[in-house]
Amino acid sequence: MAKQPDPSRRSERSRQAVLAAARELVTEVGYAKLSIEAIAARAGVGKQTIYRWWRSKGAVVFDAVLSLSEIDGDMALPDTGDIEADLKTVMRATVAEFADPGFEAPIRALNIEILQDPELAALYREKVAGPVDEAKKARLRSAQQAGQIPADADLDLALELLYAPLYQRWLLRSGPLTADYADALVDLTLKALRPS
Amino acid sequence: MAKQPDPSRRSERSRQAVLAAARELVTEVGYAKLSIEAIAARAGVGKQTIYRWWRSKGAVVFDAVLSLSEIDGDMALPDTGDIEADLKTVMRATVAEFADPGFEAPIRALNIEILQDPELAALYREKVAGPVDEAKKARLRSAQQAGQIPADADLDLALELLYAPLYQRWLLRSGPLTADYADALVDLTLKALRPS
Known part of the structure; x- marks a missing residue:
């Protein structure tokens, strides 16, 4: 676990930020009104980052629940x-x-x-x-x-x-x-x- | 129960046709893809007839289930x-x-x-x-x-x-x-x- 910049660690931080944002937003606005845009904004990542890892809103929420x-x-x-x-x-x-x-x-x-x-x-x-x-x-x-x-x-x-x-x-x-x-x-x- | 034309009976027939159409379509296409348009077309009534009696797709399906x-x-x-x-x-x-x-x-x-x-x-x-x-x-x-x-x-x-x-x-x-x-x-x- 060296302290040098590590793309896989940065990427894991983004992933965790997306999951946390999804958990927070689904609690605040409910599933129906949850959008990938809002998750990306809350997590501080681009929409394309989310679509690189997940095929749908349902898939993000699935992993967010797994991580819970x-x-x-x-x-x-x-x-x-x-x-x-x-x-x-x-x-x-x-x-x-x-x-x-x-x-x-x-x-x-x-x-x-x-x-x-x-x-x-x-x-x-x-x-x-x-x-x-x-x-x-x-x-x-x-x-x-x-x-x-x-x-x-x-x-x-x-x-x-x-x-x-x-x-x-x-x-x-x-x-x-x-x-x-x-x-x-x-x-x-x-x-x-x-x-x- | 006279055999003369009776608007309330015709209206009840339309209502039953809408409920039957909703039951059939929700079985065929699922709730997510169900539309008021498709229910109206299947039932042979206008969309406005449906909206006169029900406020939403959910309300139609609710009554369709009740009637079951x-x-x-x-x-x-x-x-x-x-x-x-x-x-x-x-x-x-x-x-x-x-x-x-x-x-x-x-x-x-x-x-x-x-x-x-x-x-x-x-x-x-x-x-x-x-x-x-x-x-x-x-x-x-x-x-x-x-x-x-x-x-x-x-x-x-x-x-x-x-x-x-x-x-x-x-x-x-x-x-x-x-x-x-x-x-x-x-x-x-x-x-x-x-x-x-």
């Missing part, structure tokens, strides 16, 4: 040996993120794009939803080995029970997103998974 | 006295609707609008989601009276457990929509609601 989450880092869930406590820790953090306007606005914009664009949906599943779900299932499998969840439980269905109500409540703004709500979803899901 | 569902009719769920059987009947029908392109395309278009337009979301909640949820909760309350669901169960949360996984799977196209899936959601939800 810890998707490149360690996605492993906490494992204290207590699945109920660990899921509550994780769900409370997720609920708090979705209650945060700076986080939720870009994710909402991305979701709207995904619902209309099957290609973007497939990319999102491959790059984000898939790896994240795998990390969650790894924690559930460890709970299965510990005898806290039945060995034959359908883990995809378990994740849907846990997360889909939160996703729907956030997406449709149909109810409050609170720590109590996170806890209730964990309690109900663990009860649903118990042997009959 | 049995929202004006009797929304009561079946009540054979067996909550598990009745919920499976209802959930299987819902899953089948969402697996039907002619039904799901207008609903998808409407959902995309709702996610971007809080005013439309509020209208949808008032006119559609609210009354439908009340009908479902009436059936769950009858199951509570029959001792099949605990008296202190949170019925809003129960509906989320039952329907949110289906909504998410449909919206994100993340898994198959089958009768087995409908049954599994009913089984898991009823288990989750049992007393600890």
Whole structure:
């Protein structure tokens, strides 16, 4: 990491400026009114710089959302040996993120794009939803080995029970997103998974 | 109901033609490419006729979706006295609707609008989601009276457990929509609601 001018580092700085500008603007004006021009102006780069790296507004917002989450880092869930406590820790953090306007606005914009664009949906599943779900299932499998969840439980269905109500409540703004709500979803899901 | 020319009946015929055209076109071309011009041409009416009744493309699609569902009719769920059987009947029908392109395309278009337009979301909640949820909760309350669901169960949360996984799977196209899936959601939800 020499201190000499490095075009790849300058280029990375521009890239980060574009992503930050996209996140800020989508929060301020919403996805529909977001323009490549405005992102370029806010980031202090030319439009052509943006089009060199991204094919569309949707693609910029996609990467802006990716850069928000810890998707490149360690996605492993906490494992204290207590699945109920660990899921509550994780769900409370997720609920708090979705209650945060700076986080939720870009994710909402991305979701709207995904619902209309099957290609973007497939990319999102491959790059984000898939790896994240795998990390969650790894924690559930460890709970299965510990005898806290039945060995034959359908883990995809378990994740849907846990997360889909939160996703729907956030997406449709149909109810409050609170720590109590996170806890209730964990309690109900663990009860649903118990042997009959 | 005299057979003489009746402007209100002709007007109702035009209205129904517009709604049918909107449903067909949104299925064929998607919401983004849908235009008032194309709806007018397909329905055989003038653009001004459409703008007399609806303020936007979103409003037309909203009414087209309303006219699809049995929202004006009797929304009561079946009540054979067996909550598990009745919920499976209802959930299987819902899953089948969402697996039907002619039904799901207008609903998808409407959902995309709702996610971007809080005013439309509020209208949808008032006119559609609210009354439908009340009908479902009436059936769950009858199951509570029959001792099949605990008296202190949170019925809003129960509906989320039952329907949110289906909504998410449909919206994100993340898994198959089958009768087995409908049954599994009913089984898991009823288990989750049992007393600890």
